[in-house]
Amino acid sequence: MQVELKDITKRFGPVVANKGVNLTIRPGEVLGLLGENGAGKSTLMNVLCGLYSPTEGQIEIDGAAVRFDGPGDAIRAGIGMVHQHFMLVPVFSVAENVVLGVEPVGRLDRLDLASARAEVRRLGETYGLAVDPDAIIETLPVGVQQRVEIIKVLFRAADLLILDEPTAVLTPQEVDEFFQIVRSLSEAGKAIVFITHKLNEILEVSDRISVIRRGEIVGGGDPKQLTRPELAEMMVGHPVDFDVARGTFAPGEAILDVSDLTVLRDDGAVAVDHISLQVRSGEVVGIAGVQGNGQSALIEALAGLRRPAAGRVAFDGTDITFASARARHRMGIGHIPEDRQHAGLIGNFTVAENMVLDTYYDARFSKGASIDWDRVTADATKVTQAYDVRTPSVRSTASHLSGGNQQKLVVARELSRDTRFIIAGQPTRGLDVGSIAYIHARLMAARDEGDGLLIVSSELDEILAVSDRILVMFKGRIVAEYHPHEAHVDKAAVGLAMAGAAS
Template identity: 50%
Template sequence: MNNSNVDYSQKVVEMKKITKKFGNFVANDNIDLTVHKGEVHALLGENGAGKSTLMNILYGLYQPTSGEIHINEKLVNIDNPNIAIENGIGMVHQHFMLVQPFTVAQNIILGTEPVKGLGAVNMKKAIEDVKELSEKYGLYVDPTAKVEDITVGMQQRVEILKALYRGAEILILDEPTAVLTPQEINELMQIIRNLTKEGKSVIIITHKLKEIKAAADYCTIIRRGKYIDTVKVSETSEDDLAAMMVGREVNFKVDKDEPKLGDVVLSIKDLLVRDNRKIAAVDGLSLEVRAGEILGIAGIDGNGQSELVEALTGLRKAESGSIKINGHEVINNKPLEMFNKGIKNIPEDRQKRGLILDFTVAENTVLQNYKDPRFSKNGILKMDAIEEHAKMIVDRFDVRPTDYTTKARALSGGNQQKVIIGREVDNIEVSRAATNEPQLLIATQPTRGLDVGAIEFVHSSLVKQRDEGNAVLLVSLELDEVMNVSDRIAVIYEGKIVGIVDGKGADENTLGFMMAGGAEDEQ
């Protein structure tokens, strides 16, 4: 983005020689960051590189071990978020901090409510203020809607408005596109442009190179807690940004041989699954996935993908139809039975469905099979064996930090995902050896929130499972990912498969047309 709104004579943020230690672990090591008025500044780094830690220091959630912070060229001590807000800093966290049963307006004014008469909250004024603010920045929201009833993209707008309502001139967005649809991402880019036109400065914590190129003026790269460089985005290629981020060249194209197809592993026929409103979300769907292939499911969010995966993993009852694994009928089996029959799952929401956040990394690696004789005897866990098993997964899948006694909650989102993928791949290998039957790996949004180096690793892990004769069902909202990884692509629309195309040479326009409900042969 060529941003003419930047005033390079005004430094709104200067972080000088910032170091942050947690015990012996150095999260930030002598990092410098400068942001100017009206600038969009990207903070780029791998999962666990220290990006969020640095911004949590700027917002007052952490205090630096050493270093200085200057806001508008004045030295400040930001020892809590209230001080940050007083200095015009607002932060929108990756996991939103909204009160779900409250309305949009109630969330935005919370703690700074306009009052009337005897101290009663003046909701009429609050709603008017929110409307005025949202129209000014193109952040159109319904002030009276309950937060629990609006989309994730709308919730993000509420968080941005909440910061602006409190007078933010410097806005920190932590992984702002991680949970957005492509349309919502485009809308967010326009919102960021509107903010800079008004003289706001925006810091984006991200590892998505396309969005840095689309939105940012400058980019500071940190790797493993150390400052690498600050570059002008318009003069730096995606390849160069990726190499600086991970310390080596990154291969964006998935290298894979032609698939060696085996027998049908997953067979779905006439499957009917209803959503929470009792509406048919999966509506007479039929599909087959063979050993030795990756079948990608492409579709716009909300077309039955989540309900399909929940039915395949035993988390949602199917009303009718058939689900067979290696010829065995498993429809409406319990989750553990599905697991034992050969279905392994990388879930869509790693925090809700993939991990128990207050368990250690080691404990999370045996969630499904802690009763296995390797890990328990007479109902007592063999912690030494579990920790040895976790050490293997941590080493093999490059989980950081490497301490497997760390609680899962303390890991970055990308490293949480690595724990899940490592666990499921290990489960596949053990089950395959025991049963001599190919396994099905369901990977739903497997790279959401991961940096390019980790994405490359995940994709190669999926291809490895396919090459070892297992079946992989990839469900992703990232069309680039589906096209890059899949051998065949099935397009889902309103709960039905509307067409299947060969992954090699798949055309984005054709797939997009089918995803919108057009038939394959209508183009």
């Protein structure tokens, strides 16, 4: 099945998200789709999977024009999409999720489930997508949940699979397994569209690359003949400097002092197991680790969002172990939460409202007893421009921003405040290479001005690029420590420590 997008334009009011896009997707081919945040990748794929109808242009399958009035039409034509945010029912089993919505009435009977189970097994064997059909979704790791999303699309007999940033949430090992699945799908003749911001991934797994900038296809080609710098320049329109520049390392006194901290998960299991660490002002401490080793609970405890079970946290000599999030905020502790969809933004508030979520009560935004919205708007406009948050205006609804731009909004809000300390969880997840370079530069500027920074990232390259000191977290403990200013840090050694080799 060959699918062609012909002269597709998609507008949202005054916003032109896609402009005259022509794209051919061939069977057995992995098409890598690359573009900066807000370039129009998700919108284009939402048009292709029937979620949006194009303002202009048409879709052709094997030369015949088709019209989709919803995702149901697209899936009947053989086109399925795995969205960036999974849409599974957490308390249902794998097989139940797979059949859900296939029956027009949406009711499950024994027969459906039995055949779904068998089909889940068969698809698993055919494409290397091993999943237990009876497992309950919420008990499965993210990588396996993603396989269920893929099985769901295959169960509906899709010949074209669209995968929107599938690797953003995966561990390095899950990424390798995912690539094998993609290869076996394409060997079986499926067409795949793969969206990612990671240039090495797109070079590794694609057969062909298309680059989209400000809604238009601006280039692409054969991955064998393209390099990372060339792709980066095509995406953003100018060369991107991948090196992180910073001033000399001259740390001050310890500003954050964590001693013997223990933090439990919601289910009572130990997430952070007697951790002690210090961060000095003017120092970036990077916490490396495979996701799920207690980093999230550590960040939540330090930000005042989760009550520690034992131990002590001091900030600048003051005990803040049980201080509220707002109290910490007022002391100059900035927090970039790792789960922006839930903790960072209020989707149906405007960009400007989101920009002052924690500061609207500041004197600078008050006019008597009420909020000075002119000041808020002016300030938000300045910050969104500085951080290149792409939005038609600060009065736009935050949920209408592209995924990466929502993230930039949260990072911009925290980094544009007067801070003394910054806690950052996955600060550049889902961002394009240009935005990553900019955010890294802002983080380094905060450090050079004397802030202490604690950065948690599952991207080892990011940790190596920004940290003055590296701690590796494994099963709730710090299992290794590295000092890049004293000795060269061997990436492979850190990787081994992350896998638990040093403990």
